[in-house]
Amino acid sequence: xxxxxxxxxxxxxxxxxxxxxxxxxxxxxxxxxxxxxxxxxxxxxxxxxxxxxxxxxxxxxxxxxxxxxxxxxxxxxxxxxxxxxxxxxxxxxxxxxxxxxxxxxxxxxxxxxxxxxxxxxxxxxxxxxx
Amino acid sequence: xxxxxxxxxxxxxxxxxxxxxxxxxxxxxxxxxxxxxxxxxxxxxxxxxxxxxxxxxxxxxxxxxxxxxxxxxxxxxxxxxxxxxxxxxxxxxxxxxxxxxxxxxxxxxxxxxxxxxxxxxxxxxxxxxxxxxxxxxxxxxxxxxxxxxxxxxxxxxxxxxxxxxxxxxxxxxxxxxxxxxxxxxxxxxxxxxxxxxxxxxxxxxxxxxxxxxxxxxxxxxxxxxxxxxxxxxxxxxxxxxxxxxxxxxxxxxxxxxxxxxxxxxxxxxxxxxxxxxxxxxxxxxxxxxx
Numbered sequence: 486x487x488x489x490x491x492x493x494x495x496x497x498x499x500x501x502x503x504x505x506x507x508x509x510x511x512x513x514x515x516x517x518x519x520x521x522x523x524x525x526x527x528x529x530x531x532x533x534x535x536x537x538x539x540x541x542x543x544x545x546x547x548x549x550x551x552x553x554x555x556x557x558x559x560x561x562x563x564x565x566x567x568x569x570x571x572x573x574x575x576x577x578x579x580x581x582x583x584x585x586x587x588x589x590x591x592x593x594x595x596x597x598x599x600x601x602x603x604x605x606x607x608x609x610x611x612x613x614x615x
Numbered sequence: 616x617x618x619x620x621x622x623x624x625x626x627x628x629x630x631x632x633x634x635x636x637x638x639x640x641x642x643x644x645x646x647x648x649x650x651x652x653x654x655x656x657x658x659x660x661x662x663x664x665x666x667x668x669x670x671x672x673x674x675x676x677x678x679x680x681x682x683x684x685x686x687x688x689x690x691x692x693x694x695x696x697x698x699x700x701x702x703x704x705x706x707x708x709x710x711x712x713x714x715x716x717x718x719x720x721x722x723x724x725x726x727x728x729x730x731x732x733x734x735x736x737x738x739x740x741x742x743x744x745x746x747x748x749x750x751x752x753x754x755x756x757x758x759x760x761x762x763x764x765x766x767x768x769x770x771x772x773x774x775x776x777x778x779x780x781x782x783x784x785x786x787x788x789x790x791x792x793x794x795x796x797x798x799x800x801x802x803x804x805x806x807x808x809x810x811x812x813x814x815x816x817x818x819x820x821x822x823x824x825x826x827x828x829x830x831x832x833x834x835x836x837x838x839x840x841x842x843x844x845x846x847x848x849x850x851x852x853x854x855x856x857x858x859x860x861x862x863x864x865x866x867x868x869x870x871x872x873x874x875x876x877x878x879x880x881x882x883x884x885x886x887x888x889x890x891x892x893x894x895x896x897x898x899x900x901x902x903x904x905x
Contacts, residue, residue: 493659495659495663496660496766497657497661497766497769497844497847498653498656499653515828516827516828526825527823527825528824528826528827529670529825530826530828530833531837554664554667554833554837556663556667556670563663565660565663565664567840
């Protein structure tokens with residue numbers, strides 16, 4: 486039967502995106518990319534900077550995220566994130582600004598290993614996009 | 616009785632005040648709609664966040680060793696109060712309601728022999744509190760430049776709170792804000808954010824989650840975020856409340872100004888009539904005496 490499930494992406498300001506007909510969602514989970522299909526086991530994980538890809542009946546959409554949490558439960562996928570950009574809509578300048586910001590952050594040396602890792606990851610993803 | 620000229624001037628001045636309050640009411644109404652919308656849109660995020668944390672903390676077996684943000688420091692000595700008010704005045708009882716709530720909390724914890732520190736967000740709260748609690752205010756933040764409440768600002772406050780917590784400056788943190796119920800009702804709220812007050816849900820599902828990485832790590836990442844989220848929620852509620860409160864205050868002011876204009880106009884007409892009558896009497900009695 487149907488292979489669809491519900492995806493909801495919320496950021497603090499509003500509900501960013503809600504889709505009933507997602508077939509597969511790939512999220513950059515902290516321990517590696519994770520593809521989620523229907524009837525996935527309930528899971529909570531958090532995100533590292535990367536690309537979310539949502540496959541649905543109406544096509545494929547890609548988003549850039551910097552952080553967030555994913556929760557999957559009863560075929561409802563919720564993604565909570567404070568910074569998300571639709572790659573089709575975002576302007577190149579914006580991404581470049583983000584890259585610059587990330588590089589500045591990386592130059593501040595006081596960060597601990599984990600934040601350093603996240604910043605490096607961010608730079609890598611942004612470079613690949615630019 | 617005031618002279619005709621004085622009355623005329625007063626009527627004109629009340630009328631122009633009325634114009635201003637009317638304009639402010641309109642502006643507040645327009646802003647209110649926006650603020651209300653964003654407050655409603657912001658709710659799913661904080662709700663979901665709360666849910667996830669609830670699920671997580673239920674899943675944790677070893678409650679003793681979890682993040683201090685969840686379980687607390689074990690002490691209850693120093694309270695940090697984040698008092699969130701507006702940057703602008705003329706909004707009725709909005710700010711004084713929050714301050715009143717905060718002050719009663721302050722006296723309660725002082726009576727219990729505990730210490731407290733204050734962070735004020737918004738300049739109006741700072742103005743009102745610094746007279747009495749000046750030395751208790753450790754930080755004063757105001758977001759006059761940002762037009763709307765945004766997450767970035769909330770995050771700044773959140774990070775500050777966490778920094779202070781990690782430095783061991785306080786044990787319990789409470790935020791004070793106005794919850795928006797409707798245009799005429801705003802409820803001052805005191806919400807404890809550190810340690811997290813997790814009321815255990817009755818209908819919590821026994822569904823077990825898979826965690827990746829493990830619970831503790833997710834929690835320690837999530838809890839600081841939750842603080843910013845809660846502060847952001849408070850900011851959104853606050854800005855909607857502020858506009859609502861200003862709208863009803865300005866509505867009242869406009870109505871009062873209208874009443875005043877009516878009263879003054881009657882007085883003006885009466886004294887004008889009296890002057891005319893007086894002149895007539897003078898003319899008539901002057902003619903009679905001839």
